[in-house]
Amino acid sequence: MSFFSMQSESPRLIAAMLVTGIGGTFQYGFHISVLNSPSSFIKELVNSTCLQRYGYSLEPWEMTIIWSFIHSIFCIGGLLGSLCAGWLALAYGRKRCLLLNNVVAIISAVLMLLSKTAMSFEMILVGRLLYGINAGVSLTVHTMYMVECAPKRLRGLVGVSVASFVSMGKFCGQLMGLRELLGTEERWPWLLAFNGLTGLIQLLSLPFLPESPRYLLLDRGDRQGCERAINQLWGKKSHDSEINDMLKEHAAIRGVRSCSVVELFLKREERWQLLTVLVTFVTLQLCGINAVYLYSLDVFHAAGIPAEQVRYAALGTGLCEVTTSLACIMMIESTGKRVLFFRGYMGMATILGLLTITLNLQGQFFWMPYCSMVLIFLFIFFFSSGPAGVTASLPGDIFMQSSKPAAFTIACCLNWTGLFLIGMVFPLIVKHMGPYSFLIFLGFCFCCGLFVWLNVPETKNRTALEITEEFRKMHTKALKQDEKQGHDKIQMVKCTHL
Template identity: 65%
Template sequence: MPQYITLLLDCPAVIAAIFAAGIGGTFQYGFSISVMTSPSAFIKELVNVTCLKRYDVALEQWQLSLIWSFMVSIYCVGGLLGGIMAGSLLSRFGRKRCLLLNNFVAITGAVLMICSQTAMSFEMIMVGRLLYGINSGLGLSAQTLYLVECAPKRLRGMVGVTVGSFISLGKFGGQLLGISELLGTHERWPWLLGFNGFTALVQLSTLPFLPESPSFLLLDKGDRPACEKALRRLWGNKDHSMKVEEMLQEKVALQRVRSRSVLELIQDKTMRWQNITIFVVFGALQLCGINAVYFYSFDVFRAAGIQPHQLRYAALGTGLCELCTSLACFMIIEKAGKITLLSRGYIGMAVTLILLTITLYLQTHISWMPYCSMVLIFIFIFFFASGPAGASAPLPGEILTQSYKTAGYTIACSLNWSGLFVLGMIFPILVEKLDYFCFLIFLFFCTVCGLFVRFNVPETKNRTALEIAVEFKRMHSDSERSQINKSTEQNLNTIDTYNTKL
């Protein structure tokens, strides 16, 4: 591990790119997920007062709940829109420019949030949440692709996991700023919701000093001098001709292949197992039960004797646990491997869910059982943050070749946001009907994903996308051979030839 830290320290521009891209990228995603919990009572009060003054109508509880649910879930709609638009925008404008332009969406949303209380308009919060969702959906793809393409191959896993680290940092930031000692008050909550605008300004003031993705400059724009200049700025004034030649070899292998659409990616039989991997991993990311565990944590903490006014600080503990584990994952991922962490993480989560279901069932019968449940909650968060949280986001950029990357991220982000929206809509029903036995549903997804990744996905560490494509072919050659036509075989032989040259 020290050698990887040394390699990263030798690339200060890559470190700067991690922070500049992250603070205006997936930090926004994590922050927007957690920030609505603290000011919920104040926002509902604004909705009631607005309707009373504007329409002379006092809302019933179910009406207020409906408006609140829409206000929360519209963020997922915006995220889905941003994820769908990401592919074409990233291919057209580039990774860095998309990140920069995306900040103006967040700033517009932040202005609406800050002015909502003064204007007595909860609709401004809805529009702001929609804009935040678009910003997060686009930023999730743009940041991940930008960092994976800017990082040296040996550091790609370590740099890619920072995407998850900034999500965890955003969640913890939303929890921390939401306490009453900071911005979680009746007077200051609009500034809490508008904090995304300040982080967007930070990215706007730092990211312009960093170069565009070298891969985008060479493979999409065909600008070799700009690519070499970007590599020197990112990796130091060394001879990077081998890296350029490696990317050129990929360009030669794919020279007749334009940037592909989502439909073309799905229909390409040579990409079948890469597609299945994306569907399984990103489907499980939202259906693994992490949101359910956070939801039940308050009941567990109450049963363990924590006073109601101290629950917010206990919630800070869960966010801090995820953040610290994500940082630890950053330190070990190059040694352990991304696929290993993914499979172990999901299997560990599945085992923990079984034990958590048992302890929740017994906590009304045995006095010390709530403490076991509390420990299991932190263990579950540990397994999630040590694998799926950090290793999932960069995966499409590693297992897909350049022509398919943007389409792959469009699929991945669409699955992520759709899963988050569906879970938000059906989770209250699951809790009402099944109570803590709803964990058994999440147990299924954790088990399936963990076993699938373990036996069907090759390790991506220190491999190019073309090498990974060959490894997918080798692992599944028996099932694929009868379905690959002659032209497809010729394309794969081209990849094999390139791989031997490396």
């Protein structure tokens, strides 16, 4: 009901979700999947460039190195973007930072579009680096902006929309890469330049939206600007309760400047929030979703799907992720993030265990590939309806305003580093362990689900002050129990000696 009431009460908030999403995390998702389709055409361009310039045809191992670099440079750019995103968002504001970030996307698109005509694969490399910087900044600032623009009762719903645009970007990359659309030898530069269009859409429409209300009040001390932004985003009715909550937080952090990444690591009062971010963002990359997508192609082949049709079957996995992510928007406000985390990771751990069995028995029973196919779609369902939907916005929920930029910087750096390492190490793990590699991911999923259930409070309908207090109570109580148990053991040892 929160989603449908938001459509009628806060249409501009819906517009903000769409505008920031299409030029925000959509960019990240699109570039994760877009290179699969034109890979053969790009490799041909690389080889043709070397032949034309140097009269030298590349060896297979040389082509592999160049292709790996084209893939990985996106992650390097993303890491650079994430490292500076927190500072940029604090210095220039969330809205202005997103606006300027679109210029980077448009420049990247121009380079991609001209790369084939100029016979220069270096333009693709530079374009991928700039796309990475754009995605790194947007992944951080888009999430921060939307979480801060949402009222308390809709914060979870708006946070899930951030992950939904990642799923849409992945699906759009798969869809636009079909031969019937842009996945041809003539049109592939337009496919790689598609993000320039989404960046242009955001560049033209974002000026009509206000700055983040929380940024205006808590970072700039502009109460009037905050109230104007709230009225534009949430509708012209009384929002005194929300503003009072912001004023309480403003009073709590008065005189406290925004902390750096190093200072956040040293803050004892927020160490459990930081540990929560470290655990959840590391597990998001090590939960096995990349392994499941990789093995899905083999499963589709084993199920009898012709090789030329496998791409369309793989498109079904992307569509499943998008629809499940959208469904998560509907249920998060009634379920809560803590439950979605626990249920999602425990479901994923169970599916990974079953998938290990079915993949090992795939050649012995004709119906086993169909069981594996069902398990793959169930895994995507649990992933999209739980961890994928609620992890991205978690730093915005559990940290005070002075710590949010540093928390988002740490979270996104973990995300990009994990994506890079998985791309480099994961093929080796699969090569040596086969389906048993799922057992590694099973362990990560199970431990993260248990950690969240035991150590993280529910964030639904709570302010950052209330959540901080919940963390303090939860772990102060645990600390006192440990001290009491230690004291009892000492007393028991003394009594034994006596």
